[in-house]
Amino acid sequence: MRRLPFVLAAALAATSLLPASAMARSGDSSNNKTRASAKATSGKATFYELRSGGGNCSYPSPPAGGLYVALSRAEYRAAAACGGYLTVTGPKGSVQVKVVDQCPECSAGHIDLSRKAFARVADPGKGMVGVSYSPAANPRIGKPLSFRVKEGSSQWWLALLVVDHGNPLTSVEVKSAGGTWRKLARADYNYWIAASGAGKGPFAVRVTDTRGHRVTANGVRLTPSAVQRTTTKMY
Incomplete structure (x- = not known):
């Protein structure tokens, strides 16, 4: 991951901030849809x-x-949050942002926005x-699913990226013609x-x-590096 450093001046350490708290975690199971909550987390943003590229979410x-x-x-939860959206509210207003990256320097409750997103909620001069922020349920994407097969993939090893799904994902499965469904493991x-x-x-x-949305896209080819667009939408 290549990131430009965010502003963390020493003077800001004394700035009064809302107390940070961790977002409720959800496991990699179907229980996610019942655990997902619109309850806002209070924290801080840089x-x-x-x-x-697109950060740690690839x-x-x-x-x-x-x-x-x-x-x-x-x-970030080992990429379980990737591709989901948050609604973030600050002094100037609210913005909806896509989760694309991990911030290793950040503690729970500290989010690192794009500069453009930060400007929607606060004066960038503040740093x-x-x-407050919360998961956005069924964000409007306007695009069907796309897939990217990772470089080095073959019939003996497959890595597949799912793009433009809206809510975070819990499961991806593949099936060849005449085969059975095979559940993939998220890296x-x-x-x-x-x-x-x-x-x-x-x-x-x-x-x-x-x-709880589940859809099937057909005809995804074993073609590394190419983004393959489909006509299938999650919802």
Whole structure:
């Protein structure tokens, strides 16, 4: 991950901030949809800028509008938060941001916004402000699912990235023609892995999110590096 450092001047240490608290964690199971909560977390925000790519979540590029956020290790949850959205409220107003990155320097309750997102909620000159934030349920994406097969993938090892799903994901499964569904394991860089491969493809890919939506996209090819767009939407 290549990040521009966010502003953490010593003078800000004395600034009065809302108390930080950790976002409620949810496990990698179907219980996520019942545990997911709109309850706001009070904490603090700084800002940074991605130099390239989409951060630890491995997206090919930042969101088109430049509104994104990096989370602490505890809230990133080994990529379980990737691709989800938060509604963040600060002194100037609110903004919806996509989770694309991890902030290793941040403690739970400290989020690192893009500069553009920070400017929506506070004066960037402040560097750090108190905010509240909560998961956005079923954010409007306006795009169907896309998939990217990671470099080095083959019939014997497969790594698959899911893009534009809206809510965080709980499960990704693949199936070759005539085969059975195989559940993939999520890596902390947000690719879903079949350690022993899934065949030559093309694949049907079944995707499930934290709100209980489940869809199947067909015809995903074993073509590393290419972003494959489909017509399938999560909701």
